Amino acid sequence: MEPMIKVTQVEKSFEAGSRQIQVLKGIHLELYPSEWIIIRGRSGSGKTTLLNLVGGLDVPTKGEVYFQGELISAWNDLQRTRLRKQKMGFIFQAYALMPLLSAWENVELSLRMAGIPRTDWKQRVQHCLELVGLSKRMHHRPYELSGGEQQRVAIAKAIAHKPQLLLADEPTAELDSQMGAQIMRVFREIIAEENVTLCMTTHDPTMMEVADHVYEMADGQFNGSSGQKAEL
Ligand SMILES: Nc1ncnc2c1ncn2[C@@H]1O[C@H](COP(=O)(O)OP(=O)(O)OP(=O)(O)O)[C@@H](O)[C@H]1O
Numbered sequence: 001m002e003p004m005i006k007v008t009q010v011e012k013s014f015e016a017g018s019r020q021i022q023v024l025k026g027i028h029l030e031l032y033p034s035e036w037i038i039i040r041g042r043s044g045s046g047k048t049t050l051l052n053l054v055g056g057l058d059v060p061t062k063g064e065v066y067f068q069g070e071l072i073s074a075w076n077d078l079q080r081t082r083l084r085k086q087k088m089g090f091i092f093q094a095y096a097l098m099p100l101l102s103a104w105e106n107v108e109l110s111l112r113m114a115g116i117p118r119t120d121w122k123q124r125v126q127h128c129l130e131l132v133g134l135s136k137r138m139h140h141r142p143y144e145l146s147g148g149e150q151q152r153v154a155i156a157k158a159i160a161h162k163p164q165l166l167l168a169d170e171p172t173a174e175l176d177s178q179m180g181a182q183i184m185r186v187f188r189e190i191i192a193e194e195n196v197t198l199c200m201t202t203h204d205p206t207m208m209e210v211a212d213h214v215y216e217m218a219d220g221q222f223n224g225s226s227g228q229k230a231e232l
Helices: 045-055 077-087 103-111 116-133 146-159 177-194 205-210
Strands: 007-016 020-030 036-041 062-067 088-091 165-169 197-204 213-218 221-226
Touching: 007 045, 020 221, 036 045, 036 205, 045 165, 045 197, 062 103, 077 088, 077 165, 077 205, 088 146, 103 116, 103 146, 116 146, 116 177, 165 177, 177 197, 177 205
Parallel strands: 036 197, 036 213, 088 165, 165 197
Antiparallel strands: 007 020, 007 062, 213 221
16 A cells, blocks of 8 residues: 655754754654554654645755655645645644634635635535534534634544544643543544544653554654553
8 A cells, every 4th residue: 555645764954043043853654554654753843844744835955855755845835725725624732723713614714715616615614513523513603612622623623524634733732631532533533434544742651552653752853652452
């Protein structure tokens, strides 16, 4: 089977005044369809930088990033934006919901932005909100929801247009451990139901056993991989 994502010998440096800071120092990563991987590491180790490269938000200084066999690190901004819009969904630490819109309207907005025909909205919004366990809170606005519920709306939004790859940057950082575990269960269900592939970052050691693979990032490099799937 061909990997969905392949990262080969990737390096990334940033200019800081007259200095160059090398943040990624030779990363190799393969992510297969319907797999769930976690990139774990301390703050500043380079997790977000790597996720941005996998999601085509940025390009490496050296090395290659492939998506479904296409060398996306050589693509221009417009091509990468189009790819993100069609095939990827993003989830962040802060839930990024529209505060005046209900959960339902937030998910609907995501379908509108993705250019999905209006006739498909109702069924898809309902399905996504049910999938994240919010069937009883569909018409609540974000301020009427707990942090965990808001993050679940954000997940419903991110999967609404049926992306193949889901990228989640510290999705549980703002939540207590119980709500964090609930988000992990939601992810597992989404992978099973929607055949989505998930790449997420965390610095929480308790999250490790849920994924297919855990990559430990330290100072811009992987310390080897580990981790076995466990029951939630
Ligand atoms: N655009 C940029 N310009 C300069 N330095 C940057 C830039 N983006 C990231 N860095 C630096 O790269 C290093 C790694 O940042 P990154 O956000 O990837 O780490 P992280 O592991 O995701 O950390 P956190 O868990 O705190 O989000 C940090 O030292 C950061 O300051």
